[in-house]
Amino acid sequence: GAVVSQHPSWVICKSGTSVKIECRSLDFQATTMFWYRQFPKQSLMLMATSNEGSKATYEQGVEKDKFLINHASLTLSTLTVTSAHPEDSSFYICSAFPGLFSYNEQFFGPGTRLTVL
Amino acid sequence: RKEVEQDPGPFNVPEGATVAFNCTYSNSASQSFFWYRQDCRKEPKLLMSVYSSGNEDGRFTAQLNRASQYISLLIRDSKLSDSATYLCVVRTNAGKSTFGDGTTLTVKP
Numbered sequence: 001g002a003v004v005s006q007h008p009s010w011v012i013c014k015s016g017t018s019v020k021i022e023c024r025s026l027d028f029q030a031t032t033m034f035w036y037r038q039f040p041k042q043s044l045m046l047m048a049t050s051n052e053g054s055k056a057t058y059e060q061g062v063e064k065d066k067f068l069i070n071h072a073s074l075t076l077s078t079l080t081v082t083s084a085h086p087e088d089s090s091f092y093i094c095s096a097f098p099g100l101f102s103y104n105e106q107f108f109g110p111g112t113r114l115t116v117l
Numbered sequence: 118r119k120e121v122e123q124d125p126g127p128f129n130v131p132e133g134a135t136v137a138f139n140c141t142y143s144n145s146a147s148q149s150f151f152w153y154r155q156d157c158r159k160e161p162k163l164l165m166s167v168y169s170s171g172n173e174d175g176r177f178t179a180q181l182n183r184a185s186q187y188i189s190l191l192i193r194d195s196k197l198s199d200s201a202t203y204l205c206v207v208r209t210n211a212g213k214s215t216f217g218d219g220t221t222l223t224v225k226p
Contacts, residue, residue, distance in 0.1 A: 032212060043204060043216040044161065093160050097212060106151075106206075106214060108160040 003027055004096050006109035013084055014117055021079045021112045023094030029074035030096035034106075035067075038091040050077040050094075084116045120144055123205050123217035131225055134195050138220050140188040140205030147207040147215075150181050152190045155202045155219065164190075164203070195224045 003026040013019050023033055031052045036044040048069055049057040056069035068080040081088055093111040123140045130136050142150075150168075153161040165172065167179040167188055178191040188205055205217035 034212070034214070043218045046213065046215070049213070091158075095214075105163050105166075106208070106212075108162070111160045113158070 004094065004107045004109040006092075006094055006112050008112060009110060010113040010115075012115045012117065015085050016083055018080055018082045019084055019114060021081070021092055021094075021114075023077045023079070023096070023109050025075045025096045025098075025107075028096075028098040030077075030098070031074060033071060033077040033094055033096045035069065035077075035079050036093045036095065038093065038111075044093060047079075050079075052077075081114065084114070086116045089114055089116045118143060119218070120215045121205055121207055121217040123203075124220045125218075126220040126222070128220065128222045129225060130195055130222070132195060132197060134224075135191065135193045136195055136222060137192075138190045138203055138205070138222075140190075140217055142186050142188070142205075142207045142215075144207065144209070144215070145186065146209055147186075148210040149208045150188050151206040151208070151214075152177075152179055152188075153204040153206055153216075155204055157202075161204055161206075161216075192222075195222075197224050197226065200224045 005024045007022045033050040035047045038044045047062045050069045050071040052071045058064045071077040091111050095106050095108045121142045152164040154164045155161040167181045169181050171180045176193045180189045200223050202219040202221045204219045208214045
């Protein structure tokens, strides 16, 4: 099946630094990727929709200047958490579809666990 | 009110038990429906899609009632390996998925 990878799988950083997370579709092209965040014992919350070649669409309450998304190619989207703070510590997961959205399986990356000290 | 609501759980059942999870959604524009399974500290993995006619995959049966905006998952003859969090997911035709908070199942020997 389709594979989505993420890098890094985990990262620990100091407060105030920026962290970049990469999401790649390995065997298919994805014009759209989705970024989710999951806090402990909570479900996945959609942060933004990443569109290749155009600006990302952010969900209400998600700061676009803090969570920078760049979808520069059909196989790569990056999420940069700028000036990270401890409250940004979370599990960040990306996903992509290999075909039509509604009826195809949504493939998830393995996630990136961010810990901000 | 949340867009997707699930049984809060947790469910603790013995091996061999039958367990049912319920889910309701509020967005009538939702086009497709899924159950995902998430193991601790891992990404969600698709368990099964849910169709109006109902569908079965081995020990798992999913049902969708569009009129009531209700989705269910039935697990028969539960195994220890079924222990996980089960996520109800609804998706619009634009690909935007909304997840329920999940229901945690623990199957005990």
